[in-house]
Amino acid sequence: MAGRLFAVVGPSGVGKDTLLAAVRDRHPLCHLVRRVITRAPDAGGEAFDAVTEAEFARLRAAGGFALHWRAHGLCYGIPSAIDEVLAEGRDVLFNGSRAVLGEAAARYPRLRVLHVTARPETLAWRLAGRGRESADEIAARLGRAGYALPSGLCITRIENDGALEQAVAAMLAALQPERV
Numbered sequence: 001m002a003g004r005l006f007a008v009v010g011p012s013g014v015g016k017d018t019l020l021a022a023v024r025d026r027h028p029l030c031h032l033v034r035r036v037i038t039r040a041p042d043a044g045g046e047a048f049d050a051v052t053e054a055e056f057a058r059l060r061a062a063g064g065f066a067l068h069w070r071a072h073g074l075c076y077g078i079p080s081a082i083d084e085v086l087a088e089g090r091d092v093l094f095n096g097s098r099a100v101l102g103e104a105a106a107r108y109p110r111l112r113v114l115h116v117t118a119r120p121e122t123l124a125w126r127l128a129g130r131g132r133e134s135a136d137e138i139a140a141r142l143g144r145a146g147y148a149l150p151s152g153l154c155i156t157r158i159e160n161d162g163a164l165e166q167a168v169a170a171m172l173a174a175l176q177p178e179r180v
């Protein structure tokens with residue numbers, strides 16, 4: 001049986017990468033996507049493949065991405081190699097943009113969405129604490145906090161406003177095999 005594809009989405013600073021790292025430690029059979037991003041290689045945060053805009057365009061033209069999008073002035077790509085991992089029957093998780101969900105569901109009709117949420121003041125506090133972006137960049141990210149998800153998707157909400165362990169437990173529960 002093919003693996004399941006999970007898009008982990010939610011506003012910047014909500015804890016998507018933190019939750020994905022926790023899942024990696026506790027659910028080794030899941031495949032966590034390493035994204036291709038036009039970001040400086042030493043920016044910190046998640047492990048990713050840093051490329052230039054020209055390299056990104058070449059990869060995209062060569063069919064190297066299952067999904068790609070632009071946000072925060074950066075290009076993000078999900079390598080098309082995920083199709084082989086899914087075909088092997090492994091579940092695949094990626095940190096995605098809410099804006100790419102419609103396209104993702106068109107390409108992967110059985111897409112599951114894990115929507116991570118927290119209060120705006122929590123996001124502001126966490127982004128400032130993380131320190132990867134400037135104050136202006138943080139303000140722009142907070143401006144996207146209320147971006148609505150498209151309707152008609154299979155969405156599980158994961159609240160991450162309090163103790164991380166609670167959100168990790170909710171995430172692991174959402175990854176349990178489904179009964180059919």
Ligand SMILES: Nc1ncnc2c1ncn2[C@@H]1O[C@H](COP(=O)(O)OP(=O)(O)OP(=O)(O)O)[C@@H](O)[C@H]1O
Nearest residue numbers: 011012013014015016017018126130160162163164
């Ligand atoms: N439950 C939590 N309690 C306290 N701090 C948290 C919690 N969850 C995440 N954080 C912290 O919040 C900051 C933002 O988390 P993270 O980088 O995982 O967010 P993100 O959703 O991946 O953001 P982005 O979309 O910008 O990459 C990090 O410094 C992380 O350690």
Ligand SMILES: O=P(O)(O)OC[C@H]1O[C@H](OP(=O)(O)O)[C@H](O)[C@@H]1O
Nearest residue numbers: 010012071076095096097098099144
């Ligand atoms: O606001 P929306 O479109 O949902 O998300 C846009 C982008 O923001 C985050 O990027 P990063 O991890 O901070 O680089 C997400 O991972 C996504 O790629």
